[in-house]
Amino acid sequence: MPMLEVENIHTYYGQIHVLKEVSLSVEKGEIVTLIGANGAGKSTLLRTISGLLRPRLGSIRFDSEDLIRYLAHEIVVKGIVQVPEGRRVFGQLTVMENLEMGAFGCKDPKLIRTNLERVFTLFPRLKARSKQVAGTLSGGEQQMLAMGRALMANPRLLLMDEPSMGLAPVLVDSIFETIQRLNTDGTTILLVEQNARMALQIANHGYVLQSGSVVLSDTAENLRANEMVRKAYLGEM
Amino acid sequence: MRQGIKIGLIGGIIEVLLALVGMVEAFSQRYIISDVISMGQTLLLVVAMFTGYLAAKRTNRSEPLWVLANSLISGLIIGGLLSLLVILGSMVRLRAVFINASPDLFKLLTFNQGIGTGILLLLIFGTLSSSLSGLLFLSPSLLRGVLIRSLAGVAMAGLLQDLLRAIFAPWGPIAEINQWFFPINGLTVQGAVSLFILIAAISYFWRKSGSKMKTSLRRLPPTNQRVLRITSSFLLAVILLALPQILGLFLSEVLTIVGLFVLLGLGLNIVVGFAGLLDLGYVAFFAIGAYTVAVLTSPELGFLNLSFWGALPFAIVAGVVSGILLGIPVLKMRGDYLAIATLGFGEIIRILVLSDFLRPWLGGAQGIAKIPRPSIGSVEFATPQQIYYLILAGCLLAGFISWRLRDSRLGRAWMAVREDEDVAQAMGINLVAAKLLAFATGAGFSALSGAIFASKLGSVYPHSFSVMISINILCLIIVGGMGSIPGVIVGAIALVGLPELLREFAEYRLLVYGAALVAMMILRPEGLWPEAKRRQELHREEAPEIESASGAASGK
Structure with missing residues (x-):
């Protein structure tokens, strides 16, 4: 039984359909990463899980408990905590x-x-x-x-939104080391990163998001070897 | 050089505007120093000196001659622009456009000497005053500080002569000092000189050994510090209790108005300063409090004829409930949108109480009169001196509540909401509850103030609750320092008390408000008495001692 299970969710910003039938699961003790271009819906997915946004359809379960009926501040108490984008x-x-x-x-x-x-x-x-x-x-x-x-x-599940954004390369390394250390200490992590190379190095699983849908999901190892990922997100020819 | 010209032009334009809106003339009746210098002249002088000081400060080169030249030029430009005004006034009938450009104004500007000599004098006045402040800028910092303080002190003493005279008047032999300092209108020359020397001596002493005293105070053992704190708060309490007896009727009246605004400010400070919710319809809760008391007590309507104390809880509950009712629809709004929505709410309440439809219950445009005064036993709170104690009690209560709330869980939640709503929610803060509680608490304080206001005046009218009150309260919070409890008191004294004392200002209140706000944003954006943390952002070293000072002043 996965710790977090997101099933077929649809999230809207007003009339704009952002997340289209997204499913994802995180096992206890894992690092799972979401990669994708700007505007693919990565942050929206995190905000939906942490309750800041409400999906129109679909279900989110945490320890087999339905999360959608809880408000953002109640979800924190359940053990899902978000590190917001841009530090804030x-x-x-x-x-x-x-x-x-x-x-x-x-x-x-x-x-x-x-x-x-x-x-x-x-x-x-x-x-x-x-x-x-x-x-x-x-x-x-x-x-x-x-x-x-x-x-x-x-937190039992930590949602991290672009922790390396705007930081010097040296600091990026140390931030990723910390993430790994938190994980070995027992915190499960769902990581959104533009720096796909680093993210896939420390993650167990990865999901590739493209304009609001999951187009690829596999172990991090397989994703690193995947032709499409290498071209589009790792900048290799 | 270019800086001098630029700043001089700005200063000159300000002086011309001051003259044209009639401030110079209106202020010329009151003297700072009897028959020597009037308030109007002081105004021009202060602006000219400030301009010269700024021009000196902004000089790119550090050689004294350049600095002096810059301030001199700015002064010359000020004199020149004023002269231009005088020349223009003698050629064209400026009065057709600027009703305040009267012959009296030009007489004042030319020092009663006719155009030729007048212009010469104006030029000399400009250059002299600004190059003086250029010299002041160049002088060593100790001398500069002392001089600026003493000059400002004398000007303040002249401005507040009514207040000081009233304080000294009833004290028998000390009243003699009055005769010597302030005979009728303004300081005497010898009074001004001796005051100048006195302030200079005090501030010289303070500059020399003030910091040493502060550190030795901080080094005292904790028990001694405790004793000191208790004695000083005891002294403060005695002064607060004795104040209306010292000040007399008129000043007590001013004090009660300031007190009502402190109460309002403390409430809005929770909403805007703590929780960061910009509420422009805050006067609505003031009105709700006042009208609840009026409706429940006034025999004119004859519904219940409760006493003030019977109606007070209803007034506060009505305020709190309406705070929550306003809060619910605007929960999702932020910043400007929230401001507009609350502005609308304030107007709705005012129009409701004004409406003919509700006249049988709320009195319509005629308002409600014959509201009984509050009384305890046979003692009635009738005169301003007695009402003062009621307001003081209200302020102390509100101050205590906000002081305790600030450091509570709820206070922290408000601060987080103020900083970042989303993250606050993601930290586990119940946004809905935090916002509604802020609105409710603020509204409760406001309703309390309104209730006292209604029974103080004995009547309520719709026009007492215009949007200007909301703006006033917001201004006093900003000037005092957002989120700071002593700041509210300082802000209320500066923006509500001072204009009451300086009746000449009444007409220019809004102008002065605007100017004060702009000046605050440029010179001291954190406010007159900011929260320790706000100040820490700008000056990191001086933080710890402010903490204790603000604690003492918030009525410990």
């Missing part, structure tokens, strides 16, 4: 307050403390800057903060 930290709050915001749905002070320690071991930079206003952090630090904030919510 709370710019006027301090680093510490941002992390505390992440634990908003968590009512166990002991658990919050353990999570905070875990975040600070993962990202020592954040500890050093815990009193600084988040808007003054560098892009890389903000990405760390966005990830740390999501971890504070105690």
